[in-house]
Amino acid sequence: MKILALDTSTEACSAAIWTDTAVTERHEMGHRHSERILSMVDELLVESGFALSRLDAIAFGRGPGSFTGLRIGAGVAQGLAFGADLPVTPVSSLAALAQGVAASRVLAAFDARMHQVYCSAYVKNSQGIVKLVGAENVAAPDDVPLPEGKDWVGAGNGWDRYHGALLAHLGYRVVMWHAQVCPRARDVGRLGAAAYRAGGAIAAELALPVYLRDEVAVKKKNMA
DSSP: OEEEEEEOSSSEEEEEEEESSOEEEEEEESSOHHHHHHHHHHHHHHHHTOOGGGSSEEEEEEESSOHHHHHHHHHHHHHHHHHHTOOEEEEEHHHHHHHTSSSSEEEEEEEOSTTOEEEEEEEEOTTSOEEEEEEEEEEOGGGOOOOSSSOEEEESHHHHHHHHHHHHHHGGGEEEEESSOOOOHHHHHHHHHHHHHTTOOBOGGGOOOOOSHHHHHHHHHHHO
């Protein structure tokens, strides 16, 4: 299987070509996503020797994360998929971050601004693939849903900014947290391949960002 993977959901910008036997990646920090992402893709295609149309699918970090970054990632994934007639596999950016952490139980958190974090809990299965526990949430650091059990490891820029409040709230459940960890395209590719094999590929026009905050606001409004 051959997957082109993209992630522009945070301050990191990355692209990768993931196959069953190898992965080639470009990864940069900063806020030049719109300038760099297509150049990264071109570099990877040349380096790998693959034509875009010969790949199986395009996977992209669908969010939650930066509004601007998510629009860039979804737009590029859509455009490339339309041009090459490829299906798309949207991947949670929180899941991609958790996939890249060397731990079996990960609490992923992104800074959502407004003194909130996007957060979710993941457990790796016997194949080493993360599985969501509960739901993706947006909440204040001291109101993050408490996961069952202990030995959780925190990661993501939400932890960088709010680790004091998160540790105080989560208590004994968390054994440590990793600083300066962002989702990477290589992990988007691995999760995208797993989704593709499970029948999770969709048409390019359905490849949309997931902002999460908007969805939560709509749910609360409908419940009022």
